[in-house]
Amino acid sequence: MAYWLIKxxxxxxxxxxQVANDVEPWTGVRNHQAKKNLAxxxxxxxxxxxxxxxxxAIVGVVEIVREAYPxxxxxxxxxxxxxxxxxxxxxxxxxLADIKQDEALAxxxxxxxxxxxVCPVSAEHWQYLCRMGGWSGD
DNA sequence: GCCAACGTTGGC
DNA sequence: GCCAACGTTGGC
Numbered sequence: 337m338a339y340w341l342i343k344x345x346x347x348x349x350x351x352x353x354q355v356a357n358d359v360e361p362w363t364g365v366r367n368h369q370a371k372k373n374l375a376x377x378x379x380x381x382x383x384x385x386x387x388x389x390x391x392x393a394i395v396g397v398v399e400i401v402r403e404a405y406p407x408x409x410x411x412x413x414x415x416x417x418x419x420x421x422x423x424x425x426x427x428x429x430x431x432l433a434d435i436k437q438d439e440a441l442a443x444x445x446x447x448x449x450x451x452x453x454v455c456p457v458s459a460e461h462w463q464y465l466c467r468m469g470g471w472s473g474d
Numbered sequence: 475g476c477c478a479a480c481g482t483t484g485g486c
Numbered sequence: 487g488c489c490a491a492c493g494t495t496g497g498c
Contacts, residue, residue, distance in 0.1 A: 345484090367493080389484060432485080451483050451492060481494080486487105 339462040340373065340383035341394070341446055342420070343453045351385055351395045355422050359401060363409040363417040370454040375404045377418050384457065384465065386446070393429040394469060398422055427470035440464060 342362060344350070354360055365371055377383075377400045385396040402419035409417075435441050441464065445455035457465070465471075 343484090392485075449492090450485070450490095453483085476498085478497090479495085481492105483492085484490095486489090 338376070338378065338381045339457040339459060340377065340381060340400075341386055341455050341457050342383050342398070343386045343388045345389045346387045346391055347389070351387065351425070354385060354396065354398065354420075355425070357422075359419055359421045361408075361417050362420050363407050365407070365417065365454060366410075366415060367453060369449075369452055371416060373454040373456060374416050374418055376456075377403060379403055382423065382462070383420065384462075388453075391429075392432040394426055394465060395429045396422070396425045397471065424471075427472075430465055430469045434468060435465075438468075 349360075362374070365374055379400055379402065381400040383398050383400065384394045385398050386392075386394050398420040400418055401421045404416040404418055407415040407417040432446075435444065436447060441447065441461060444457070444461055445452060449455065
C-alpha cells in the first residue's frame with residue numbers, strides 16, 4: 337500500500353468538516369502532477385490530511401475508499417478526484433516548522449515542492465511522521 | 475520552441 | 487501584505 341499527503345486550506349475545507357462528513361470526494365485538483373498522484377491512489381492507501389496556509393500542519397489521517405474517477409466539479413478537461421474516509425486525528429499535529437527543522441524529512445515532497453497539493457509520502461517518512469504526531473493507530 | 479508577462483499558491 | 491516558486495498564456 338502507498339502513502340500520500342493531501343492539502344486543504346481550512347477556510348475552504350477543514351479537518352473538522354472531513355470528520356463531520358466521514359467520506360468526502362476530494363475534488364478541485366487542477367494540477368497535472370497532483371492529478372497523476374490522484375490517479376495512482378488505490379483503495380486502502382492512507383493519506384495525511386494537511387492544513388495549508390493558515391495552520392500549516394498535518395492534522396489527521398484519511399483512507400482512500402474510491403479510486404480516481406472524473407471530477408464532477410470540473411467544467412472542462414478530464415480532471416479526476418478520489419473519495420477519502422476519515423480514519424482519525426493526529427494526537428499532536430505535526431507542523432510544517434517541525435518538519436522543516438528535521439533533517440530526516442528534508443526530501444519530503446511537501447518541503448521540496450510546496451505548491452503541490454497532492455504528494456506521495458514514502459513508507460519510511462510515513463512512519464516517521466506518525467511517530468512525531470503520536471499516531472499509534474494501524 | 476523560446477521567453478516575457480501574468481496569475482496562483484502557499485510560506486512567512 | 488509581501489514575495490518566491492511555479493504554471494500558463496501568448497507574441498514572436
